[in-house]
Amino acid sequence: MTGFSAVGMTAVGGPRSTSTQASTPVPTDTTAPTLSGSLVISAITAGGAHAAWPAASDDTGVAGYEFSCDTGTPAWVDVGSVLSLDISGKSASTAYTARVRAYDAAGNRSSALTAPLTTNAALDTAAPTMSGAITLTSITSSGAHAAWPEAADNVAVAGYEFSCDTGVPSWVDVGAARVADPSGLSPATNYTARVRSYDAAGNRSAPLTAPLTTAPATQPPAGSVDVTKVPMARIVVFEGGARVVAFAGGTRIVRF
Numbered sequence: 001m002t003g004f005s006a007v008g009m010t011a012v013g014g015p016r017s018t019s020t021q022a023s024t025p026v027p028t029d030t031t032a033p034t035l036s037g038s039l040v041i042s043a044i045t046a047g048g049a050h051a052a053w054p055a056a057s058d059d060t061g062v063a064g065y066e067f068s069c070d071t072g073t074p075a076w077v078d079v080g081s082v083l084s085l086d087i088s089g090k091s092a093s094t095a096y097t098a099r100v101r102a103y104d105a106a107g108n109r110s111s112a113l114t115a116p117l118t119t120n121a122a123l124d125t126a127a128p129t130m131s132g133a134i135t136l137t138s139i140t141s142s143g144a145h146a147a148w149p150e151a152a153d154n155v156a157v158a159g160y161e162f163s164c165d166t167g168v169p170s171w172v173d174v175g176a177a178r179v180a181d182p183s184g185l186s187p188a189t190n191y192t193a194r195v196r197s198y199d200a201a202g203n204r205s206a207p208l209t210a211p212l213t214t215a216p217a218t219q220p221p222a223g224s225v226d227v228t229k230v231p232m233a234r235i236v237v238f239e240g241g242a243r244v245v246a247f248a249g250g251t252r253i254v255r256f
Contacts, residue, residue, distance in 0.1 A: 029106035033058035039100055039115040046092035046120045052084035053113055056102030066109070068099045069117065076101075092122035124201035128153035134193050134210035141187035141215040147179045148208055151197035161204075163194045164212065171196075187217040 037054035051069075056062045062081075068074040069087050071094070079085055090096060096119070101112040132149035146164075151157045157176075163169040164182035166189070174180055185191060191214065196207040 029060050029104065030108065031059045031104075032108035033062050033102040033104050033110040035100070035102045035110040035113055037113070039098055039113040041098055041115050041117050044117065044120055046122045048086060048088040048090050048119070049098075049117055050084065050086050051098050051100070051115075053100045055083060056110055058102070058104045058108075060104055060106070062102050063105045064103060066101050066103065069096050070099070071096055074099055074112075087117070090119050092119050094119050124155050124199065124203065126154045127203035128157050128197040128199055128205040130195070130197055130205045130208050132208065134195055134208050136193060136210055136212050139212065139215055141217050142185050143181060143183035143214070144185075144193075144212055145179065145181050146193050146195070146210075148195045150178060151205055153197070153199045153203075155199055155201070157197050158200045160195055160197050164191050165194070166191055169194055169207075182212075185214050187214055189214050 033056045035053070035056040039051060039053045041049050041051055043050040051067070053065075056065070064078060064080050065082065066076040067079045067085060068076050069090070076099075087098070096117045098115045098117050099112045102110040128151045130149070130151045135147045136144050137147075138145040144164075146162070148160075151160070159173060159175045160178065161171040162174050162180040162182075163171050164180075164185065171194075172180075180195075182191075182193065191212040193210045193212045194207045197205045
């Protein structure tokens with residue numbers, strides 16, 4: 001009887017050997033974007049500003065930007081792909097640091113561009129205040145002397161405006177003085193003296209007012225006419241104390 005060794009033989013239809021090909025790993029992106037140039041701050045107000053920066057570059061592509069405006073510790077906010085924005089909600093007269101950095105899809109981030117930002121002072125809308133009274137002295141038929149107390153303001157009083165009128169104020173800037181001498185007024189006339197203060201922002205206080213009535217016109221004292229200095233003058237004296245002074249241009253009666 002004849003035998004066959006199956007050692008080393010592969011039967012028809014039996015299992016076949018297979019080979020496995022190893023996959024190539026995808027390289028990890030570890031290169032951060034590059035952001036050069038300057039962060040430009042403009043249109044500064046008491047509450048914010050406008051910020052703009054140049055486009056960044058990256059080996060695979062810039063995905064976006066993060067921005068912060070802080071007083072020391074960055075508080076990054078993703079602003080997407082924009083290259084400018086408006087900062088708001090800041091405190092007046094405060095120093096901040098504006099910062100921007102770029103990032104890519106792998107999460108790599110560039111070094112930040114920075115710029116100082118100091119907000120403007122808050123707009124002064126508070127008017128000065130005046131209390132007390134205008135004091136009027138040395139009243140004559142054509143003027144008087146006026147004085148008033150110092151005004152107060154949340155920032156500083158810049159000056160005063162004065163008027164002496166019969167109804168409609170005619171304001172005159174008298175600077176930092178707290179006295180005025182209205183003149184050229186009419187005798188025996190009712191006026192109103194007014195004063196108001198103002199600050200550097202143009203805010204004005206409510207005015208202080210005081211009535212002013214000028215004195216009657218001054219009559220020349222009896223015997224005050226020096227007829228010796230009047231050309232072509234002659235004197236006629238009547239019993240009873242009246243003198244008639246006649247001169248070119250008219251006749252004047254002076255009683256003694």
